[in-house]
Amino acid sequence: MEQGAAEQQPRTRAWVPAQAGPAVPRRHSVRGQVLTALRHALIGGELLPGEVYSAPALAERYGVSATPVREAMQQLAGEGAVEVVPNRGFRVAERGARDLAELAEVRTMLEVPALIRLARALPPERWEELRPLAVEGVEAAARGDRAGYAEADHGFHRAVMSLTGNRRLTEVTGDLLRRVHWS
Template identity: 70%
Template sequence: MEQGRTETAPSWLRASVPAQATPAARAARGEHPCAEPAYGHPDADPSPAPPSAPSTPARKLPQRHSVRGQILDALRSALVGGELIPGEVYSGPALGERFGVSATPVREAMQQLVLEGAVEVVPNRGFRVARRSARDLAELAEIRALLEVPAMLRLARTSQTVDWPALRPLAEATATAAARGDRALYAEADRAFHRALLALTGNRQLVLVADDLHRRSQWPVAPHGPAARTADLVADAAEHLALLEALAAQDFATVEMLVTEHFTGAA
C-alpha cells in the first residue's frame, strides 16, 4: 500500500455490503469477534503525545479492517453465488482490481476464508477455491444433525417459555430471499435464522460451532455445478416456518423430521 493512502471501498461495494466494524455487528453476521483484528496504518506512531502538546487531539488511525470486512462479505457472496469457481486460482491483485481496492485487504480476507476451508493457498499464485464433493456435504449435514436435532428437541420441551413469534420475521426473511432466487442473500438469512434458534439454548459454543459448519455447507459442490433452483430455496425456507410451528406445539416427531430433512436437502 502506498504511504499515507487510506483504503476505502468502492461505491458499489459500500452500497451492497455495509461496513460494520463493531464486535456486536460482526457477531450479528455470524463472525467470530476475534476473526477481524483492527489494523493500523503501517507508518503510524503508537507512542503517546508529548507533554508539551496536551491539547493536540489524538491521531485517528485509518481503519482498514472495515474494508476487509466488506471484501470478506463480498467474497463469501461470490463463493455462494458461484462467481468464484471451485478449482480455479485467484490472485489477490486481480481480485483487488475487480473490487476496486488494493490487494492487501483481499489477501487478508482470503486468509480468513482459508481458515473456513473455502479456499486453499497456492504459493506464488494466489488462492484456489476448494472443491467440495457430495460426500463432504453429506458429512457436514450429518454432523449438523448430531448437534442441532437434540438442541431443537430440548427447545421444544421448553417451548412455553419461548417467544416463538419473535423469530417469525427471520423465517420470513429466508422466504423473501428464496422467492427472489438470490442464493447469496438466502445463505445469509438462513444462517441468521439458525443462529437465533440455537442462541435460545444459551450455549454460545454450540452457536459458534454450528454456524461454522453451516457456512461450510453452503460453499459450491463442484465447478460449474448446477445452482440451487428458486423452487428448492422456497421449499427450504418453508421448512423454517413449519419448524417454528412444530416447536411451539411441542411436536417432537415433526421437529426431528424437519431438522434432519432440512440438513439433508440443504442448498
C-alpha cells in the same frame, strides 16, 4: 487424484461478476467489506470451485489494495471456503457429495438434540420471534437470491442455536452451516 493431476498448473482466473458490477467496499471497514463481498461471490457462484484467483486481480476489481483481499481470503481459508496456492492466489474449494453428507450428519448430531431441548423449554412466543428470520430466507429463495438466502438462513440458524445459551454450540453450528453454503 488422477494421474498427472498433481503436475497440472492451476489456472489463474480474472473474476468477472455475474451482475453489472461488484459492490465496492467502503473504506471504513475495507477488510470486512471485502470479506462480505467475497462470501457473496462464493455463495452466488461467481467464484468457481477449483479455480484460482489472485489477490491483486480481486483487489483491482474491488478498487482496494491486495492486503485486505489477502486477509479476507486467509479467513475464508480458515473457514474451508478456499485453499492457499503459494505464489498464485487462492483456489475455491470443491465439495463433493460425501463432504456435504458428512457436514449434514454433523449438523444433525448437534442441532437435533438442541432443538428437542429447546422445544421442551421455550414458550411459543419465543419461537414466534424467529418467524421474520424464516420469512426472510423464504423470500430470498423465491427471488433466486442465493447470497441473500444463505445470509438469512445463517441468521435464522444462529438465532435458534443462540436460544440454547451455548455460545460454542452457536459458533460451531454456524461454521458448519457456512461450509454447506460454500457449496
